[in-house]
Amino acid sequence: MNETRTALEQIHDRASKATISLMGYPLLFSRTEACSTLVSASQRVILNDMAQYFEDKQRELANSMSADGVRYRSP
Numbered sequence: 001m002n003e004t005r006t007a008l009e010q011i012h013d014r015a016s017k018a019t020i021s022l023m024g025y026p027l028l029f030s031r032t033e034a035c036s037t038l039v040s041a042s043q044r045v046i047l048n049d050m051a052q053y054f055e056d057k058q059r060e061l062a063n064s065m066s067a068d069g070v071r072y073r074s075p
Contacts, residue, residue, distance in 0.1 A: 005061060012068040019069050022062040024055035026075045 004022075011020055028051055029044040039047070055074065062072035 005065070008061075008065055008068065008070055012065075012070075017069070019071055021071050021073045022058055024058045024072065024074045025051040026055075027051050 008020060008022070011018070027048045029039065029048055031048065059072045059074075062070045
């Protein structure tokens with residue numbers, strides 16, 4: 001996340017009045033239906049958990065940089 005923070009800080013430095021939207025991560029698979037035979041149920045859980053983790057981190061970063069015009073957007 002340090003690279004993302006650095007990039008956002010550089011954007012803010014060059015465009016201090018801009019609103020920067022930082023996007024989160026959507027769940028990749030349905031939690032209730034098996035939509036693929038190529039990915040097992042346990043793999044779907046792992047991939048969705050990873051997506052949720054990254055979504056949470058993006059939200060935290062955006063919230064910590066709100067004074068710099070960074071806003072969080074969930075897909």
